[in-house]
Amino acid sequence: MMIPTTLRPPIDHAPPTSIDQRRPDEARLPAAAHPSAISMRGFNSWYGDHQVLHALDLEIATRQVCAFIGPSGCGKSTLLRWINRMNDTIPGARAAGTLSLHGIDLLDRSLDVVDLRRRVGMVFQKPNPFPKSIFDNVAFGPRLHRVYARTDLEELVEQSLRASALWDEVKDRLDSSALGLSGGQQQRLCIARAVAIGPEMLLMDEPCSALDPRSTASIEQLIRELRASYTIVIVTHNMQQASRVSDSTAFFYEGRLIESGATDLLFTNPKNRQTEDYVTGRFG
């Protein structure tokens, strides 16, 4: 089916990411063949005088799921929030070093953060649907960036809800309030909302920590499906979750990157003692 050009996400220099432009049969390449989406060199971050991240060197591969694990307060959420510059909203937050997305310097003061956030979607710990209808929640992002014809918007909303595996549950009540959905449905709605603006990357900050096991399972299933089209970074406290959904894992401790690598290796054969203690549940 041909997609009308108006449906294409409003991105000029990004790879094609519209939901229907995905290649569903895309073979999963070995990790080494994936170019880096995010790369950081000597990355430091502070809140005021307090340094929270120390000299990080990390590459995050394109169209892979990368999990950030580590005990609370280790700086993994802070790092996540630098990737779409949500830390700009926190007074006193600053960073130094190199952090880039496909070669674009993310720490550049003149960077258009509005455009960046259009390319890097975010899903929060607690589901935060807007107090609007289900339809308006998904259409919120697209409407920010351009004017749509009603039919195009309806199609985009349907695609996004299908992509987040919520369509069948809500197709009959798109006009009812999003606040009437269950927690797991709300979180999938938030994913649909992020997907609707056609990002190339999704950041998930403990997306399942406020959900029950069944909803968690459905979100994890969704993450596995979404990685065909998006680079995903997920912060999680749940070791099993990291091992179930991610291709690579980075372990942080007290603001330092202790170990990173392919998830199966890091969990079965960690090189570092602290990593081993953490993934086997001896601390944290």
Place this chain on the structure above:
Amino acid sequence: MGPRTITTSRRMASNRIFLYGCFAATSIAILVLCVLMISIAVEGWSSVSWRFLDSFASRKAAQAGIKAPLMGSIWVCAICGLVAIPMGIGTAIYLEEFAKRSRVKRLIQLNISNLSGVPSIVYGILALAAFVRCFGLNTGDAPWSLGNPESLLFIQFPCGPSVLAGGLTLALVILPIMIIASQEAFRSVPQSLRQGALALGSTPWQVVWRVSLPAALPTIMTGSILAMSRAVGEAAPLLVIGGFLLVFQTPTNLMSDFTVLPLQIFNWAGRPQADFHKLAAAAIIVQLIALLVFNSIAIIIRQKLQRPLQS
């Protein structure tokens, strides 16, 4: 020896005493209100009629009515609302959504809190200098004017004790209340909604316009109603700026002379004849009914706005 035990019966007794105390406090407030309402209704109800609403002031109590103050109140409150509500919401948006934490912001905040406690008569004095006399900037004999005195768009400088000056005066009186109420409304919007909107690539203004403001609006409406109710009942500042007590015409433009219901009530209640006291009571009834209708409409609008928020 361990801590002394308090018996259950004693705790229940103190519970009961507290309950009775609260009930008594509520009852006294309601009782006073009832006595006031009933005595006014008994005294004034017989005088409320279409003729009363549709007549101008008169020396004869039987012919006097409240057409001028009623229309004056509507004009003055409309101007007051049109000025104070957008300004109050705008100030609240700046302070809550845009202003960085700074000494200047703290100073503004402190000022607003203090201003909300200033007696309204003080605003009257300020308004007399600022709006009625325009700080004496026009030193000539006649006011500068723009447009035809008969037309709706007639403007004069200085404004004199006109409808415009009255509306702006009341706007000053309620502005601090409006700002504080709107700020509370914006503060009660969860931060997570703003974060969600920002993460989708909203500009700060889009966050305000599409998320914060719609979510805060029902609460802002409530604040506006309370503020406007106060404006409707103000007499003192309008007395200071020279609101007229006897007016024999309804306002036709912003420069018209005016009076308002509280001024008319003040005038009639101060006269020695008992017949005029009845008129004062009747005017109070009209004012209370207007207030009630006003509040009901606002409540209905608010509930309409709130409905999509609930599941």
